Amino acid sequence: MPAPTTISVDGVTLTLTVERKRVRNINARLRGTQLFVSAPLHAAQRQLDTAIPDLARRLIRRVRAQEINAQDDALALVQEVAKRFPTPPQVEQVQFVTTQESRWGSYSAVTRTIRLNAVLRAMPDWVLKAVVAHELAHVFHLNHSSAFKQLLRRVYPDTDRADMFLSGVSWLVQQWEHLPPVERGLLTRAASYGEEMPASEDGDG
Numbered sequence: 001m002p003a004p005t006t007i008s009v010d011g012v013t014l015t016l017t018v019e020r021k022r023v024r025n026i027n028a029r030l031r032g033t034q035l036f037v038s039a040p041l042h043a044a045q046r047q048l049d050t051a052i053p054d055l056a057r058r059l060i061r062r063v064r065a066q067e068i069n070a071q072d073d074a075l076a077l078v079q080e081v082a083k084r085f086p087t088p089p090q091v092e093q094v095q096f097v098t099t100q101e102s103r104w105g106s107y108s109a110v111t112r113t114i115r116l117n118a119v120l121r122a123m124p125d126w127v128l129k130a131v132v133a134h135e136l137a138h139v140f141h142l143n144h145s146s147a148f149k150q151l152l153r154r155v156y157p158d159t160d161r162a163d164m165f166l167s168g169v170s171w172l173v174q175q176w177e178h179l180p181p182v183e184r185g186l187l188t189r190a191a192s193y194g195e196e197m198p199a200s201e202d203g204d205g
């Protein structure tokens with residue numbers, strides 16, 4: 001067995017063991033923080049260097065999705081939103097997913113399943129519920145017409161506030177790489193208007 005090394009993927013450090021075998025493809029297994037990779041005998045190292053982080057990321061995300069879906073009872077939350085509709089859409093399953101990064105959610109009336117971007121679980125419930133309301137409103141209106149927005153605001157009055165919250169999150173993610181270090185540093189401390197603080201002499205704070 002070759003000596004294990006470590007790799008870091010999405011901030012998770014894994015112990016990596018690569019074994020050359022008579023296999024056709026590069027395969028990976030994750031056990032806790034141990035990543036076992038089997039690679040074809042003649043696969044180039046450069047090929048492994050590219051493939052292994054991708055495989056690791058996929059496995060880490062899959063495990064994380066399982067964790068979130070196991071511990072969560074979001075179904076009650078989602079059904080509570082569904083009930084607000086004049087004709088409540090049927091939801092029997094909630095799946096938090098770690099694979100559809102570019103979408104906040106989707107709903108299938110056929111499988112009665114609502115799929116939500118897993119990062120929503122870490123956000124306030126009212127934001128998560130707003131995404132649920134948005135996806136369920138698409139049962140009645142396919143696009144973002146004024147009728148859609150009217151229904152959505154009636155069913156979930158916080159919808160505009162949640163959209164702004166999510167816009168702020170998206171803005172930060174998109175801008176992060178382009179922000180100068182000082183601004184990034186400032187953003188690592190949560191800023192507020194400071195209205196809860198007594199006014200200081202120079203009005204700073």
Ligand SMILES: [Zn+2]
Nearest residue numbers: 134138143144
């Ligand atoms: Zn939409």
